[in-house]
Amino acid sequence: MVRSTLSGFPELLPAERLVELHILDTLRRVFELHGFTSLHTRAVETLGTLAAKGETSQEVYVLSRLQAEKDAERTPNTLALHFDLTVPFARYVTENAGQLTFPFKRYQIQPVWRGERPQEGRYREFVQADIDVVGQETLPFHYEIELPLVMADALAALNIGEFIIQVNNRKVCQGFYQGLGIEDIAGTLRVIDKLDKIGPEATEKLLIDDVQLTADQARSALRLAAISGSDGGEVAEQVRALGVTNDLLEEGLAELSAVVDGVSRRHPGRIRAVLKIARGLDYYTGTVYETLLCGHEDLGSIGGGGRYDSLAKVGRRTYPGVGLSVGVTRLLSRILQQQQASRSVPTAVLVAVVDEETRNESNDIADILRARGIPTDVSPTAAKFGKQIRHADKLGIPYVWFPGETQQVKDVRSGEQHPADPHTWNISACDLTATIEAVGDKP
């Protein structure tokens, strides 16, 4: 990642951008293979729309026109940049519901902005890739199994090593807490969400001091949070062994098992029930997800999401859904340590120029190759051939083409050179576009 001259706003060098493009293309390909359609929403929402999600609004960038009357009052109509892709999606669905077919499956890959304080060293602009399925009034449970399957396909296609999708189910927590007599369910979840950061002792203390749990309730909540496993039935048994039972808990355990077993079936080892996964946001009502990159757990979650029964409401109509998100920029920051592009340009062939008078001869050869789908550039100057070859080599362009009576093509890497006809010359698929390879693979 190139140094950012504005803290929090990373930018890439051309070869790094090719790695990012490869990620974006791969995600798009997998999402489309699963029937998700592309959506792009405006970057801007009103504060009124963004504030519907309360607490996060403190990280919002507000817009004002440079020439407008200064110090304008902020109102619900004030414009601001979106801080995630869920709020704009919810707004879009309610505005266009009449013209959408439900269940509506969309993917959305866009930058989002957070008005973080500069010194915090966090991203203030970063790219997210979201998939959501949203229904009108109802949404079948099976999508809670399908969404992590799609995300697992996408992450596997990125070839970034192993990952684990950790799942929990809000009904399990809620049913269990209710069975313990806990009243402040949301407050308990918010504290449990901090478990990994602050440890069990501090969590227990917070549960007792802040959420007003009894010592027994707090210890039971922590025991539930300690359970994890990759076999749905075994996890359910461990929960039942804690001695709480009710319908909501059983419903949650059945769903949790179905998700773990359904995803394991296609992606064994890549899903795990982890009952401490709480996710802070209030609107989740069923399965919740958090994804870790194995060996890079320090990165934190590279994506998450969950089931919500009411993404949005219009009158009495509700839009339940389930969504998963992956933080592309966060992932990219790690991928760039492992992968690199084989060249810094899309170009596969550089056509040499003998002299400026015959540049059109070189242009014509380039056009023949381009018409055959081969990315081709023409040498910037009619310098000595050695200099033109070095220009290609510097950019990682694999072939240099020489015009003339008998046209020749040189493989810059091996130095081999052969006569060739631009209408029929064969280029290997590996050389046609920049490929992504492990860092250090290059000779």
Place this chain on the structure above:
Amino acid sequence: MVRSTLSGFPELLPAERLVELHILDTLRRVFELHGFTSLHTRAVETLGTLAAKGETSQEVYVLSRLQAEKDAERTPNTLALHFDLTVPFARYVTENAGQLTFPFKRYQIQPVWRGERPQEGRYREFVQADIDVVGQETLPFHYEIELPLVMADALAALNIGEFIIQVNNRKVCQGFYQGLGIEDIAGTLRVIDKLDKIGPEATEKLLIDDVQLTADQARSALRLAAISGSDGGEVAEQVRALGVTNDLLEEGLAELSAVVDGVSRRHPGRIRAVLKIARGLDYYTGTVYETLLCGHEDLGSIGGGGRYDSLAKVGRRTYPGVGLSVGVTRLLSRILQQQQASRSVPTAVLVAVVDEETRNESNDIADILRARGIPTDVSPTAAKFGKQIRHADKLGIPYVWFPGETQQVKDVRSGEQHPADPHTWNISACDLTATIEAVGDKP
């Protein structure tokens, strides 16, 4: 274009978004075929960077953190959204020059923002696609011929009907005006730029009243602006017939002829010297371009650009370049009246579900098809087959697949149904992805 609930911020329905994606993919493909590499800059610049281009800064959106101390003074470090892709590109080149190889050819397709007053009905967020070649210290003239050739290839690939790239050369105007004894060259150009809007009489009056030209100078400037043609030599003769001559004018005429003739060679009828093309911006120093969509001249220019001798300066080092831009959103607003996507989802096959107990059987068929690159969805519910087929039809999905002992596939459009094996079934390339067709083509 879907109604915009925020004036100036257009959004698309899914089928319209597929048309936009087709445009973006086509532009990218053509740009990459010509060896341009992708660049993506942050959305945000400092006011200091944006103000370097003076007058346009009045349309800028300034950012402030919602929770920051209110009414903070605006300084050169204040953040704002970019209003074009040229300023961020110039900033990026100077920041990363040490790690770029020159001439540097990049394309950049991103939204830009203009802080227009809401009532003006203009876009406040829109997508631009820019190509630029930038050199260090020098940049050969031949790129002034190549850039419009790339843009002509791109516009031709979009299949949106005919277009004309209108060109002029600043050296022609400057040489001619100097030959007339005019001192305020920039002022004269700025007024000539209004010729199409206000007509020749008002233009002449402004040249005399505001730019202080003599009546003779004003009339000669208007005579130059009246010249146009698609043969470089003939245009040069018409200019010379006005009786002004000097080296700068001759240099400009030679360049103008070379551009017109060089582009005509590959794209006959798609380039024209139009000597009233002035383009307001001060930084152009050679060829300037403006593109019109034939039959849609009311849209105004769908793109433009030109040669600049100093996009940016670092110390004594200058970065000359030549760039062309196309307004994707403006183009799209017209294309959506002519073209539509054959479906509103990427999906080619919907696998039916017999009952929820055998959903995995349908999922497995879908995975086999996906592994073969066929975008496939599984029916949301195990409704009656008639209802599942109607769901496919509503989305424009061409095929429904039925699981069972003997699997069958139905073409929803013809109603034909045949036994099929997901491992070997052949789908035509036309059905594999959504295609773009003329509006009204659908039966």
